[in-house]
Amino acid sequence: MYAKISSIKLLEPVLLIAGLSISFIAMILLADKDIIPVLLVLSVGCIAVSLCLKEPLYFVLGYFLVVPLYLENPEGVTTGQIIFLSYTILLAVFYLYMPLITGRLKLETTLDKLFLLLTFILPFASVLGLLNGASAYTAFGEITYFAGVFAYFALRYYMDNTRFQKGLIFLIFLTLFYVIARNAYYYQEIIMQAYMPWQVEKARVASNEVLILFLSTICTVTFVYMNDIKYKAAALVFLGVAVASLVLTQSRGYWLSYAIAFILIFLLVNRKKKVQMTLYFTTITVLIIVIAKIYFATYFDLVISALILRFESIATSTQADISVLERIDESAAVLSKIIMNPIAGYGFGTEYVKFIYFERIHISTSYVHNGYLAAWYKFGLFGLILMVGICISIFRNAYKIFRENSGLIHKIFSLSIIATLAGMMFVNNTSPQFLAFDSFLLITIMASYCSQFLPVNASEETHI
Numbered sequence: 001m002y003a004k005i006s007s008i009k010l011l012e013p014v015l016l017i018a019g020l021s022i023s024f025i026a027m028i029l030l031a032d033k034d035i036i037p038v039l040l041v042l043s044v045g046c047i048a049v050s051l052c053l054k055e056p057l058y059f060v061l062g063y064f065l066v067v068p069l070y071l072e073n074p075e076g077v078t079t080g081q082i083i084f085l086s087y088t089i090l091l092a093v094f095y096l097y098m099p100l101i102t103g104r105l106k107l108e109t110t111l112d113k114l115f116l117l118l119t120f121i122l123p124f125a126s127v128l129g130l131l132n133g134a135s136a137y138t139a140f141g142e143i144t145y146f147a148g149v150f151a152y153f154a155l156r157y158y159m160d161n162t163r164f165q166k167g168l169i170f171l172i173f174l175t176l177f178y179v180i181a182r183n184a185y186y187y188q189e190i191i192m193q194a195y196m197p198w199q200v201e202k203a204r205v206a207s208n209e210v211l212i213l214f215l216s217t218i219c220t221v222t223f224v225y226m227n228d229i230k231y232k233a234a235a236l237v238f239l240g241v242a243v244a245s246l247v248l249t250q251s252r253g254y255w256l257s258y259a260i261a262f263i264l265i266f267l268l269v270n271r272k273k274k275v276q277m278t279l280y281f282t283t284i285t286v287l288i289i290v291i292a293k294i295y296f297a298t299y300f301d302l303v304i305s306a307l308i309l310r311f312e313s314i315a316t317s318t319q320a321d322i323s324v325l326e327r328i329d330e331s332a333a334v335l336s337k338i339i340m341n342p343i344a345g346y347g348f349g350t351e352y353v354k355f356i357y358f359e360r361i362h363i364s365t366s367y368v369h370n371g372y373l374a375a376w377y378k379f380g381l382f383g384l385i386l387m388v389g390i391c392i393s394i395f396r397n398a399y400k401i402f403r404e405n406s407g408l409i410h411k412i413f414s415l416s417i418i419a420t421l422a423g424m425m426f427v428n429n430t431s432p433q434f435l436a437f438d439s440f441l442l443i444t445i446m447a448s449y450c451s452q453f454l455p456v457n458a459s460e461e462t463h464i
Contacts, residue, residue, distance in 0.1 A: 057164045060095075060154045063087050064171040068178050070147070070437060071208055088147045092119075095154035105153065109451040111397070114390050115152045115444075121386065122146055125378055128347025138349030138366055142378075148441030155448035172445070176215045179208045180245050187248055209246065209254040209431070210439045213423055216242040217261045218416040223280070224265065224273050225412050236284070253430045257423030264419045268402070322357045327369045327430060330354045334373045345380030352377075367435070371428035374435045387434050390447065394421060397450035404455045414453075417446045 066087060069080030096119060099105035107113050122143050129139035158164040186207075219239035226232045246254060266277055337352050338345075351364040368374035376384040395418060402414040421443075424433045433439040 057158045057161060057167075060091065060151075060158055061164065061167045061171060063091055063151060063154070064168065064175070067171075067175055067441070071175075071179065085144060085147065088150050091154050092150035095157055096150060096152075099153070109397075109454060110393050111390065111447045111451045112153075112156065114386060114393060115149065115447065117386055118146070118149055118390070121379055121383055122149070125345070125347045125383070126349075128345065129349040129378075130347070132346045132350040134347065134349030134351070134366065139347065140349075142348035142366070142435075145435050145437050146440055147437060148444045151441070152444050152448055155445065156451060159448055159452040168445075173215075176211055176242075179211050180215070180241060183207060183212070183245055183249070207249075208438050209249050209251050210424060210427075210433065210436070210442060212242055212246045212249070213254055213257055213261070214416070214420045214442060216246055216258055217265070217420045217423070218412065220262060221265060221412050221416045221419070224269060224277055225408060225415075240284075251431070253427040254423075257427040260426050261419035261423040264422050265415060268415060268418070324430075326355070326357045329357075330368070331370045331373055334368050334370070334377050338373065338376050341380075342376070343381050345376065345378055345383060348378055350378075369430055369432060371432035371434040374432045378435075390443065391421060391425060394443070394446050394450050397454045398446070400455055401450065401453055405453065410453060413449060417450065421446065 066080075066084050069078075070084040072078075072080070096105070100116075105116075107116060126139045126143055129142075130136065155168075216239065219235050219242055222235040223232055223239055226235060243258070246258060266274060269277070333352055333354050349366050351366045353362050353364055355362050368377055372384065372388075375387045379386070398414045398417040398421075401410055402418065405411070405414070424439060424443075428434065433443070
């Protein structure tokens with residue numbers, strides 16, 4: 001077991017209070033509505049508390065069950081977001097801060113130490129932002145981008161538990177399929193409401209692309225490594241759905257990220273699997289295009305023409321694409337600020353001025369599209385090195401697992417991590433993986449896996 005932390009006696013009263021508090025809040029919110037929803041919420045709350053008291057690992061799994069509440073990004077603060085962030089605080093208290101205060105938090109790998117440093121630097125960035133004139137709402141609000149970081153030590157605590165592993169895998173894939181289904185629904189709504197061809201061509205649903213990238217990658221690796229025809233067929237179906245969803249986001253950066261992930265997979269597998277990948281994926285691509293052309297000709301031509309234009313724009317984006325030119329200009333503005341204070345940075349919520357090409361106006365914002373510059377701007381040079389160091393350590397550990405662990409599941413997971421993270425590091429130049437909740441939650445899960453299953457003889461780090 002990774003660490004001896006809070007006992008069940010200590011966990012019981014806090015979980016009971018938390019469960020009852022959530023239930024009472026729900027009752028207050030629903031007071032003017034029918035009594036049945038109130039009773040349902042109260043019953044679910046009581047059942048959840050009882051289950052967590054019996055098996056604390058379900059408390060951690062419950063965190064990943066409510067992740068979809070935070071993947072939506074509506075205006076303002078929703079009840080679902082409040083529930084998720086409250087859950088995050090409880091998770092951090094029990095599996096990070098209390099073990100740290102009592103001296104029972106074990107730091108057994110490099111990633112353990114790096115994530116502990118990251119949890120220290122986050123509140124520092126909020127304070128630094130306030131000192132640099134940021135509003136309290138943004139200075140503390142931007143820390144929620146890193147909410148997943150606080151789940152790292154909880155994952156490390158239970159990662160060696162077989163039931164927890166199965167439950168976590170189930171919940172991760174449940175979340176991935178939720179994202180696919182939600183994006184498909186939104187895309188269908190756009191298509192159905194379109195009455196001009198150009199509206200179909202411009203249709204896109206760019207939300208949680210990194211999760212779709214991960215699903216596409218792991219399905220690719222599963223298809224390559226699985227010998228059982230049933231698993232191979234299932235992986236192929238899910239791969240087709242995931243890649244289609246990724247394509248329909250019309251996010252060029254993520255298209256290139258998947259291409260990088262695919263090439264990396266191709267380079268790391270043996271010669272036999274290289275031949276299989278070339279044969280299978282070429283055949284499948286041709287078949288999909290032919291079938292779609294035959295049965296969905298009306299929409300197919302419009303969508304394909306839009307995608308071709310989008311692909312062609314990649315080559316000319318630095319000369320003609322307004323969004324790319326705007327981000328280049330934005331990066332220059334951020335870099336000019338960084339040069340004036342490269343060591344400490346400016347913290348969360350600190351604004352800079354950028355030019356909006358389409359509207360021809362200047363605005364103040366704290367959001368930075370280049371993830372590397374975002375980390376440097378908000379955390380200073382140390383924070384940038386820390387973020388990149390975490391990614392390098394994940395790469396190194398995942399590669400060692402891939403090379404030295406003969407288990408099929410570990411081959412699939414480790415290679416998926418390597419390929420996905422490579423794509424994320426690329427797209428980080430235009431879509432900030434270091435400043436997105438879903439991206440850093442994924443990095444946190446990758447890191448906890450790599451720390452747990454690093455081979456004993458891989459380095460001086462101790463295997464758990």
